[in-house]
Amino acid sequence: MYKYDNYDQAMVDARVQEFRGQVERRLAGKITEDQFKPLRLMNGLYLQLHAYMLRVAIPYGTLNSGQMHMLAHIARKYDRGYGHFTTRQNIQYNWIKLEECPDLLDELASVEMHAIQTSGNCIRNISSDQYAGAAADEVADPRPWAELLRQWSSFHPEFSYLPRKFKFAVIAADEDRAAMRLHDIGIQLVKKDGVLGAKFFVGGGMGRTPMIGPEIRDFVPAEDLLSYTEACLRVYNRYGRRDNMYKARIKILVHEIGADEYRRQVEEEFAHVKTLGIDPPLAEFERITEYFAPPAFSADADAKLDRSDPDFAVWLDQNVKPHKQDGYSIVNISLKPIEGISGDASADQIDAMADIAERYSFDELRVTHAQNIVLPHVAKRDLHAVWSALRNEDLADANLDLISDIIACPGLDYCSLANARSIPVAQKIAKRFENLDRQRDLGELKLKISGCINACGHHHAGHIGILGVDRKGVENYQLTFGGSGAEDVSVGKIIGPGFDEDGVVDAVEKATEVYKEQREDGERFLDTYRRIGVAPFKEAIYAK
Amino acid sequence: MKLLTGNDLKSGLVIWWTGDGWSPRVEGAVDAGDQGESILAVEEAARRVNASYIVDAEGGMPVHIKERVRAAGPTVRADLAVNPDIVIEKA
């Protein structure tokens, strides 16, 4: 994993000092809330429905156990004993006190973490594939590229007052585990003639106008990465809409002028920017890449697994994925227990995951955009011990990618923008499908819930999506089918009139029954929906 | 009736105007009548409240679901509720 040098540490330390001064000015009344708000947002501090909420950056979702322990410590000392892992691979705390926030950030900085640019109209935390460095199908580890972008985008003088927020995802495999095409800039690392480079997709996004990012360039070599990215951002900063915040994301610009015209402008800008000397030498790339060298794998490649415990066996089949190194596996820890809250983990659970990672996963953890945790490098011979340790902390639910593995935004239980609650709906659906055999029979079924049109719960990308709306002061839920955030990316479509909370749970159940009747061999819910269309589902769901 | 709500500047916690100060519980809130804006101007300037606003209420309880959740606390964490007895959905 990347390790700060003195330069990186000094930047983060300086930011904490700067924010400490800004908080002091606010508490002393020297600046108004209007003036303070953009400053606190640039440090990830929101004022939510009940209290201040702090979003801490987890660059490309990668953590070591010391950092994970710090997240638990912060949950205990500064919050109410828990944290919420988000779809941007970050963690949020719901009950932070403004006056304590600078001390909290000081403690975070001591483990090379921060909340810089986790809000505001700037370049946000760079997200990536949670299996980076472990997946057999990647052409390279995408994280060095993400780290280079992290440094370039931190305190960028030209791009800190963009028309709107700006999100990157970097992946390196054909299988898209990071919803890459639904980002402002999605980068897929590819090899061309044996050389590694970046394929750029620009103008994707969810929110109230979901769009799939078109390919803008098929290959950007490493030595041009920052110049080309700078050109993409400069065109956006100059021409992105500023008249209407709902039309200010880059997807609207690319859509309005067209991908070809946007590409032409970027190429023109790039030809100029490339002459400025802003690209670091390949030696800097190599310096960063060395930090992501594979750990010292040494496990026996033919380790035999004892599958005699059926609970363990089902967990193996559902939550454990193949590793590129023989003798190792990738372990997914579900943060979706049936009665739980998607993405929430208690301080004790966070500590336990840190301990398990330290002992069994070369000290590394990942956060996934589906609000789960990954232990990227677990020796097969340790899988039973890992499973037992997880089970002791109620972290061994074997529901990865099943209908109860629901992405849900905090919704109206926490969020001041929400129109409806998300968590109770997720809980009721999970409860309805509690039986694991039933879930496994339904197979991969990605259900995603947002409590408002801003789509933090990724409902557009759900095989089944649920959008909470306010209908005359009452919570109402619209159903969408057919979305996907993976390599078969698509945006779900609303199937018809909305439902109340119980009604939407019933409707989901009816949809799964239609799927079971109609599915052909090997088809997922999404495949069947795409083949037969919405009509049979509507007929069953809206039948009188 | 009109209630006044906002957040405590230092702790960020939700507070309600009681007529002579601020309370974390909506049950202590009073009708601000047409004085809401002038009260909030004074209280914001004194930094006794942050991000304050006026809420429509009936019978001492906010009309809109958002402010009822605000008064109750997260409905999915009974252990963290301010007042779990508040009815969120209107009948």
Next chain:
Amino acid sequence: MPNNLRYRDDEASDQPLVALDAFPGQSNATAVRIEPGEDARKLIPHLDRLALIEVAFPAFRDGRGYSSARILREAGYKGELRAHGDVLVDQIAYMRRCGFDSFAPDAPLDPAAVESALSNYDNVYQGAADSAVPIWKLRHG
């Protein structure tokens, strides 16, 4: 203009500012003003005779002026580059990095706060229009 800050040693221009639209017709003008939506590149053929370019910031959230400034400096403009309008203390450091060397904020800035904002960070992560050496270059000599 008591609010002004200037980081230049030369004499300040006292010429009237001409709007970018009107500039091509005024062959003697040496000072021009750019609004956020205007294309700074239109000035590139004329940079040699300009002593002052003022970039308008009607609202601090509108960051187009940062790109205008860099484009002008990248094209070789050496004259005064002034940020005018809703310019706040916490933006001055970024503006300096984009090439602004004078400021005409609507509301006066506390000089101590400006000084502190400009000296907060010892280094920078990326190249821009100033002379700061990016960290990657410090690492690799």
